[in-house]
Amino acid sequence: MRTSWQERFADTSDVLISEQRRSTVIPVLDLAIGGNDFVTIAGPCAVENEFQLMATAQRVRRAGARVLRGGAFKPRSSPYSFQGLGRDGLRILARARKETGLAIVTEVMSECDVPLVAEYADILQIGSRSMENYSLLEAAARSGRPILLKRGLVATIADLLRSAQFVLQNGNTNVILCERGIRTFDTTLRNTFDAAGIALLKQITHLPVIADPSHASGHRELIAALARIGLAAGADGLIVEVHPDPDNAMSDGEQSLDFAAFDAMMAGLEPWLALRNKCLDGVISGALQVMEAVG
Numbered sequence: 001m002r003t004s005w006q007e008r009f010a011d012t013s014d015v016l017i018s019e020q021r022r023s024t025v026i027p028v029l030d031l032a033i034g035g036n037d038f039v040t041i042a043g044p045c046a047v048e049n050e051f052q053l054m055a056t057a058q059r060v061r062r063a064g065a066r067v068l069r070g071g072a073f074k075p076r077s078s079p080y081s082f083q084g085l086g087r088d089g090l091r092i093l094a095r096a097r098k099e100t101g102l103a104i105v106t107e108v109m110s111e112c113d114v115p116l117v118a119e120y121a122d123i124l125q126i127g128s129r130s131m132e133n134y135s136l137l138e139a140a141a142r143s144g145r146p147i148l149l150k151r152g153l154v155a156t157i158a159d160l161l162r163s164a165q166f167v168l169q170n171g172n173t174n175v176i177l178c179e180r181g182i183r184t185f186d187t188t189l190r191n192t193f194d195a196a197g198i199a200l201l202k203q204i205t206h207l208p209v210i211a212d213p214s215h216a217s218g219h220r221e222l223i224a225a226l227a228r229i230g231l232a233a234g235a236d237g238l239i240v241e242v243h244p245d246p247d248n249a250m251s252d253g254e255q256s257l258d259f260a261a262f263d264a265m266m267a268g269l270e271p272w273l274a275l276r277n278k279c280l281d282g283v284i285s286g287a288l289q290v291m292e293a294v295g
């Protein structure tokens with residue numbers, strides 16, 4: 001029987017849980033995103049230089065991160081801000097991957113750059129500002145790389161699902177949804193973290209969902225708490241900004257963790273991860289029961 005969510009999101013039916021598809025697990029190197037493991041992606045907002053990225057890669061790997069993030073093409077709202085190192089940044093990411101074995105996720109902003117970025121990245125990030133750039137979504141989907149799709153700044157859950165559907169329709173089912181905060185009336189923080197959105201996405205879609213506590217809050221003091229909330233809401237992982245010297249970062253320093261704070265965040269997640277592993281079977285069967293109950 002069709003559920004009310006399926007009726008409400010009828011034009012995105014391929015991304016919804018169905019009889020045919022309960023969950024999508026995305027293989028990335030030796031990882032399985034959306035599987036039983038909780039995957040933490042970490043690294044600087046932007047790749048600034050080789051030393052910064054290598055040092056960060058080594059430290060986040062030691063703390064338990066499985067994927068390295070770092071923007072080479074940066075969507076900056078001011079034309080006077082650092083725009084990223086472009087191809088040089090991609091080369092530095094490739095070196096970090098070789099040295100640490102970490103998979104790489106990096107943003108692609110233009111459909112023209114998809115072949116270049118796909119050559120270096122294990123996962124292509126579609127940033128919030130690009131979530132509704134359909135020609136970019138199509139080109140990124142066709143690259144065959146997994147897509148990390150960030151929710152737009154003012155996108156509803158339905159908008160996010162439509163963009164995901166767009167990727168699936170272009171032959172790529174490997175989509176990771178990312179809740180990174182949305183704009184609301186409350187401007188106290190950079191954005192408003194939609195934990196309910198994570199819970200809902202986990203209940204109605206078969207796609208992996210990750211939380212981005214960095215962009216969601218904009219304040220490094222809040223990252224650890226939001227990471228725990230994301231995990232408790234059912235996320236399959238996190239994407240967190242980490243920098244060797246956040247106060248001097250070229251972008252998003254105020255929301256970046258230094259190495260010690262990242263270590264502490266990861267250690268603080270341990271008891272929650274143990275609980276998650278214990279409950280995992282219950283969560284999955286609970287979600288299926290919800291789908292059936294709302295029918």
Ligand code: PEP
Pocket residue numbers: 045071075126127128129150180215
């Ligand atoms: C980023 O990940 O650094 C970024 C620009 O994210 P968002 O698109 O969510 O703002």
Ligand code: MN
Pocket residue numbers: 045046215241251252
């Ligand atoms: Mn950033």
